[in-house]
Amino acid sequence: MTAIRTVSTTPFADQKPGTSGLRKKVSVFQQPHYLENFVQALFDTLGSCRGQTLVLGGDGRYYNDIAAQTILKLAAAAGYSRVLVGLNGLLSTPAASAVIRKYSASGGIILSASHNPGGVNGDFGIKYNISNGGPAPEKVTDAVYERSKSIDHYRILEGDDVALERLGEIRLGAMVVEVVDPVQDYADLMGTLFDFDRIRELLTSNRFTMRFDAMHAITGPYAHAILEDELGAAAGSVMNGQPLPDFGGGHPDPNLAHAEELVALLSRGDGPQFGAAADGDGDRNMILGRGVFVSPSDSLAMLTANADLVPGYRAGLTGVARSMPTSQAVDRVAAKLGISCYETPTGWKFFGNLLDADMATLCGEESFGTGSNHIREKDGLWAVLFWLNVLAARGQSVAEIVHQHWAEFGRNYYSRHDYEALDIDAANGIIEHLRAQMQMLPGQSFGGRQVSLADDFAYTDPVDHSVSQHQGIRIGFSDSARIIFRLSGTGTEGATLRIYLEAYESNQTKLNLDTQDVLADLIAIAKQLTDIEQRTGRKSPTVIT
Numbered sequence: 139m140t141a142i143r144t145v146s147t148t149p150f151a152d153q154k155p156g157t158s159g160l161r162k163k164v165s166v167f168q169q170p171h172y173l174e175n176f177v178q179a180l181f182d183t184l185g186s187c188r189g190q191t192l193v194l195g196g197d198g199r200y201y202n203d204i205a206a207q208t209i210l211k212l213a214a215a216a217g218y219s220r221v222l223v224g225l226n227g228l229l230s231t232p233a234a235s236a237v238i239r240k241y242s243a244s245g246g247i248i249l250s251a252s253h254n255p256g257g258v259n260g261d262f263g264i265k266y267n268i269s270n271g272g273p274a275p276e277k278v279t280d281a282v283y284e285r286s287k288s289i290d291h292y293r294i295l296e297g298d299d300v301a302l303e304r305l306g307e308i309r310l311g312a313m314v315v316e317v318v319d320p321v322q323d324y325a326d327l328m329g330t331l332f333d334f335d336r337i338r339e340l341l342t343s344n345r346f347t348m349r350f351d352a353m354h355a356i357t358g359p360y361a362h363a364i365l366e367d368e369l370g371a372a373a374g375s376v377m378n379g380q381p382l383p384d385f386g387g388g389h390p391d392p393n394l395a396h397a398e399e400l401v402a403l404l405s406r407g408d409g410p411q412f413g414a415a416a417d418g419d420g421d422r423n424m425i426l427g428r429g430v431f432v433s434p435s436d437s438l439a440m441l442t443a444n445a446d447l448v449p450g451y452r453a454g455l456t457g458v459a460r461s462m463p464t465s466q467a468v469d470r471v472a473a474k475l476g477i478s479c480y481e482t483p484t485g486w487k488f489f490g491n492l493l494d495a496d497m498a499t500l501c502g503e504e505s506f507g508t509g510s511n512h513i514r515e516k517d518g519l520w521a522v523l524f525w526l527n528v529l530a531a532r533g534q535s536v537a538e539i540v541h542q543h544w545a546e547f548g549r550n551y552y553s554r555h556d557y558e559a560l561d562i563d564a565a566n567g568i569i570e571h572l573r574a575q576m577q578m579l580p581g582q583s584f585g586g587r588q589v590s591l592a593d594d595f596a597y598t599d600p601v602d603h604s605v606s607q608h609q610g611i612r613i614g615f616s617d618s619a620r621i622i623f624r625l626s627g628t629g630t631e632g633a634t635l636r637i638y639l640e641a642y643e644s645n646q647t648k649l650n651l652d653t654q655d656v657l658a659d660l661i662a663i664a665k666q667l668t669d670i671e672q673r674t675g676r677k678s679p680t681v682i683t
């Protein structure tokens with residue numbers, strides 16, 4: 139017999155979701171009632187869950203298995219009739235989005251702290267995606283937070299843990315738990331978008347080698363199944379393909395700083411022609427060619443410019459969207475194609491309405507995220523397959539495609555400087571200091587550059603007209619260079635200040651310079667405007683990407 143127990147609890151004050159769900163240290167989630175409170179606050183906010191279908195899965199990090207069992211019991215008590223859960227409680231974020239959409243689920247819970255490190259001393263996270271497969275909008279996450287502040291009980295089914303190691307159906311009280319293959323539906327969807335025959339030809343030709351670094355995170359099984367088994371990439375093309383609860387001690391963030399092994403391989407003269415990596419939960423990607431790094435902002439622009447080569451996008455793009463700090467490279471491609479380009483706040487949730495309304499087909503962010511209307515999340519492997527499709531169709535190297543793109547559209551030199559684990563008051567002080575200067579900046583010159591715009595970015599959603607304020611300080615110059623400042627919404631230690639730097643160059647003799655050299659004067663302006671050294675004692679950023 140299974141009974142539903144009502145447990146008294148008291149609120150936690152820190153359950154406000156950030157850019158992408160609630161992210162905390164594992165030890166925070168391990169506190170008695172912490173996870174239960176948050177999930178019950180979510181269910182209370184959603185209203186009646188009775189008779190509905192929920193999707194559940196995570197990136198396999200430490201605490202994924204324990205949290206999945208707790209959530210199943212809370213879902214059964216909340217009245218869900220069915221939960222589709224990935225085998226062993228695993229689902230990449232894009233696969234979860236695909237499953238929610240395919241089976242018309244009412245939503246899904248994804249257990250992940252994305253690219254943040256895992257393990258017992260690492261981070262854990264939980265986020266809710268709505269029925270379109272995308273991250274819950276701010277009005278939902280704000281309501282969950284409000285509810286979490288007054289919660290005094292939760293309801294949970296008493297019973298044994300569910301065996302998630304086998305596919306099939308199991309009953310949990312009145313609820314059916316269906317353990318699903320985490321890879322199949324996603325792989326099928328990829329097959330509808332890309333020219334698998336052409337990619338297979340490329341991957342099996344002896345002229346081409348590639349490496350995909352799964353960083354011991356969730357994309358290992360997906361990459362083995364799709365790249366090696368289905369598309370014929372040589373065994374060993376997938377590196378670090380076994381998901382581990384602590385990601386092998388690494389930091390599963392696909393960028394130049396954290397995917398060192400891959401970056402070293404691709405910088406060798408005899409290295410593979412193509413390299414890519416994905417993050418903890420499989421929604422981020424990094425693209426490399428031999429000797430060349432494709433910045434995420436450039437990648438979005440180049441995918442947009444080459445979309446007509448890919449079957450799923452051949453019919454044309456309705457529009458594109460990028461987050462505000464993402465470089466303006468894609469704007470130039472959109473202008474050439476005669477399609478709209480939307481500028482949204484940071485956070486994939488802001489693309490949802492544009493995609494649902496068919497106003498945008500491709501979206502991307504500087505934070506190594508690219509995706510399309512096939513789901514409502516950014517999608518790491520999708521970006522890899524898109525690039526492989528373009529390489530196969532054009533018969534050129536990554537470097538040739540990149541250089542031709544810059545020659546045609548000019549180059550948006552771009553870099554992000556992160557100052558991590560700052561004292562929260564000091565970081566807020568910097569933003570306030572910038573706000574205080576904002577009105578005075580337009581018209582001022584810095585080293586020959588004139589400020590044409592200085593504002594605190596606010597976004598009005600063109601579909602539901604909701605307004606999001608304070609999304610980052612934006613400083614634009616008359617030569618279209620920009621510096622943007624904002625505080626990260628995904629960190630778990632102190633505050634992280636992100637400084638985004640961008641300079642446009644169309645002179646054909648200046649397209650292959652060193653990015654940090656080109657941006658040096660903007661970096662100096664950013665330091666001057668923030669007074670960062672004085673305020674934080676930091677002389678240089680923690681991470682440069």
Ligand code: G16
Nearest residue numbers: 157158252485486503505626627628
């Ligand atoms: C999340 C969001 C992204 C955002 C990124 C960085 O990514 O989904 O939209 O760009 O965080 O956000 P922040 O600058 O606030 O740290 P992920 O991959 O962590 O889920």
